[in-house]
Amino acid sequence: MKTYENQGNKDTRSGFGAGLTELGRTNPNVVALCADLIGSLKMDQFIEENPERFFQIGIAEANMMGIAAGLTIGGKIPFTGTFANFSTGRVYDQIRQSIAYSDKNVKICASHAGLTLGEDGATHQILEDIGLMKMLPGMTVINTCDYNQTKAATIAIAEHKGPVYLRFGRPKVANFTPVDQKFEIGKALHLVDGTDVTIVATGHLVWEALEAAKALNEKGISAEVIDIHTIKPLDAKAILDSVSKTKCIVTAEEHNHLGGLGESVARVLSQHNPTPQEFIATNDTFGESGTPAQLMEKYGLNADAIIKACEKVIKRK
Amino acid sequence: MANTQQLEDITTQVRRDILRMVHKVNSGHPGGSLGCAEFFVSLYSEIMDRKEGFDMDGIGEDLFFLSNGHISPVYYSVLARSGYFPVEELNTFRLLNTRLQGHPTTHEGLPGVRIASGSLGQGMSVALGAAQAKKLNGCNHLIYSLHGDGELQEGQNWEAIMYAAGKNVDNIIATIDLNGQQIDGSTDTVLPMGSIKAKFEAFGWTVLEIEEGNNIEAILKGMAEAKSLTGKGKPVCVLLKTVMGNGIDFMMHTHAWHGKAPNDEQLAIGLAQNPETLGDY
Structure with a gap:
């Protein structure tokens, strides 16, 4: 991969x-x-x-x-x-x-x-x-x-x-996208090809999604990773093209599951291609004090959480 | 330059427009609109240096921002009578698919309007931004704005008032419609604000008062003086003492007509007090 x-x-x-x-x-x-x-x-x-x-x-x-x-x-x-x-x-x-x-x-x-x-x-x-x-x-x-x-x-x-x-x-x-890249509003970035599950992530969760894909690959699970930097307008085509291949999806964001990227993706899928989806997001809660890493772990917003969500959603296919 | 009688004639017609607009749709805000009719007519006919036509950036002309957007009837009437759009369009006020929304917007592309207003307290900040853009563009024209007195209860105004003086925004003349009324009653009963003059002065503004805010000569004189005070390092505030409902005897000196339209009989009385001058739309 x-x-x-x-x-x-x-x-x-x-x-x-x-x-x-x-x-x-x-x-x-x-x-x-x-x-x-x-x-x-x-x-x-x-x-x-x-x-x-x-x-x-x-x-x-x-x-x-x-x-x-x-x-x-x-x-x-x-x-x-x-x-x-x-x-x-x-x-x-x-x-x-x-x-x-x-x-x-x-x-x-x-x-x-x-x-x-x-x-x-x-x-x-x-x-x-x-x-x-x-x-x-x-x-x-x-x-x-x-x-x-x-x-x-x-x-x-x-x-x-x-x-x-x-x-x-x-x-x-982590800083991992190309230096002096051209940024295209509304155009998702296809980062990793995969066939078993689609991970659609935004913000800090994109690197976590890449880490998750690496670990899943070692377990024999092929994850496709898409960076949705533009939540609106959403690149529906990139999402639909990917799930037509993988048949399941995990969305990942540092945001409440109410109102975030996951809900936008779910709307596209329910209209065009109903697909099992798991949400990596906070669960209708406020945050609290702590180090960033501690908080992301406590609220389930890291690579480990994405891996578990992928394994779960694959079983729902 | 128009003489005072010509401006009086326009004002009389604007009062008719206001009454007819709100009567037709049985909604809208005639009280504050009527109170500011002389001010709007003076502003658009004499005070502002305006270009022909309309473009959003307004470089090379004075600009006006209405913060208390609910007095849209007077704004629309004066914009139409000043040539920004056909007066017949006043017929569409508050109707479905109109450019003349209940509160002014840019959304439908109505010429003459540069910002949406209605949710109160935002216009001073916008006017300050436009004033800063004028300075960056090396444009020596002025920004005029209008705000309700009750509207000053919104906190954002005081952020803007502090900023304007602190940052020497001296190309703005902000006028406060001092009619002493708001929806629930007099400003003194709803939330006493003390001396608005003292407050503006304490924040570092130059403040002028126009005691007869429904007298065109007084408005022209006061605004000319205000203009002479711009460019001296301080923002300028004009306290315009107006009578809500001015020009329609039964609507004057009360908050009752803040957001209420006249019925057929009341309309007839009001129109009889203001005979047609420029022709109804």
Whole structure:
């Protein structure tokens, strides 16, 4: 089976920062806003190179979303930066009315998503943001898996006209997708060919899915691995093509099973090709304090959990 | 430049439009719309420097943002009477498939509207963003915005008010419709806000008051003064003291007509008090 090499652990938020820096050099319409989290969002280099195109809003996320919407009137492409919780739930109505319903070209860039934010605990670990954002008409929802992909996605969304939610994380994780890849919104990445089970993963769970596929391969189970970085619009064809071969599927995400990737996949399958599915996701719960690895283990979001889910779903065929 | 009588005539026609629009669909917000009719007419006829036609970016012209979107009847009437879309389209207000939604939106592509509003408290932030874009584009035109006084109870306003002064956004004139009324009664009974003037000043804004907010000469004079105060490092706030329901005697000085349409008889009385000037749509 095809394997992927970890080029060295890196945080996805640094991929965002690198992508933003590049945009600062190549696209004069790109502007950035932050609500007092410059260091956490890795926006320092963009700010150093483009101080006139950076807006420090202070701890006022609602105002940040409104100002971003206003900046588009005049042709700017605003990238907002704060934690995922404060990028979505805290400002849902501002995004809904001033950005999504008003069809404003704002890029909502959200770091520290999910449990892997770690020790800060549940107040900061949003597990509902994908659901919140995918329900907004016209909103594109992207959850990247590593540094290289996050950098490429950041650059790509500047070219996309319309509101985008770009979700990434805090910890250093495996960096395994190609450097300087081209990121195509809405196009799933086929990572590993397999015949017995399809694993569809997003965000930090993609590397775990690859680890799971390796272990399953040693047990004689052939797993196909697909990286769904774009949850909306969903690449239904990639999913349907794969399950027509494997006849069963496991979805994996660092998010509540209510409202996440798994439900989007289930809708596609139930309409076009009803298929046994297992969900790697949190089970309608808040997170808690702990190290990222401890939390991912406790809430069943790692390679071991994916392996068990694959073995279970194969039996349901 | 139009004389005051011409603006009065437009205002009279706008009042008729407002009444007829909300009467036809038996819904909408006539009270606040009527209270701001003179302001809208003055703004679109005299105060703002506007280009012909409409494009979203609005570079090279002044822009207006309505934050208290429920007074859409006056907004739509004045936009139509200013040439943004045919006045006949006012017939479609709040009807299925209309561009004239209950609250203003960009969703259906209505010319003249640059942001959706209705959920209160968001317009100041949007206006500030547009003001920052003007500065980045080297465009010396101004941003005008309108907000309800009751709307200032929404916290996001105060984030925006703090930001505007703190970041020296001095190309904005934010007007507060100070009619002292909101849905559940007077602002003083629902949630007393103290001195709005003192609050804006404490946050670092330049504040002007227009005592007669339904007097076109007073509006023109006050807004000209406000314009002269832009570009000096501080955002400018205009406190516009208006009478809700102005121009229709039985609708004045009460919150009862905030979100209620007149019946046939009330419509006839209101129209009789405001004879046709430019022609009904």
